[in-house]
Structure formats: C-alpha cells, structure tokens
Amino acid sequence: MKTKIINHQEEIIDLSKMNIFEAAKHIAIISSRQFSINPNSKIKYKVATPSIKNLLTDFSLSEIIEIV
8 A cells, every 4th residue: 555645735635525424534544644654744624514523532633633
C-alpha cells in the first residue's frame, strides 16, 4: 500500500457522502496515520454534519482536524 503525504494546506478530504459513523472511522484512521508522519499538520475534512465532532472527542483529534 502506498502512503501519500497529505498537503494539508490545499486538500480537503470529502467524506460528505458517508454516514456519520463511517466518516468518524475514516477521520480517526487517516488523522492517526498523518499524525505519525507529521504531528504539526492539520487535516481538513468535508462531512455531511458538523455534529461528527461530538463522536471524535474521545479520540483527542481536535488539534489535528478541521471540519468544513
């Protein structure tokens, strides 16, 4: 599997077609992987509902994700 470093300045990962649970799972996996590569990066996600932040509070991802 190839790993692509995310250019967090320009890219927005679109998860808006996923249900809230699938999107939360993908955000946790992608963000954890990106954090291991570059702990100072912040990733932008486009989701269907902003209430997904409530599901992600237990994962301590608030500093490395941005929901748009």
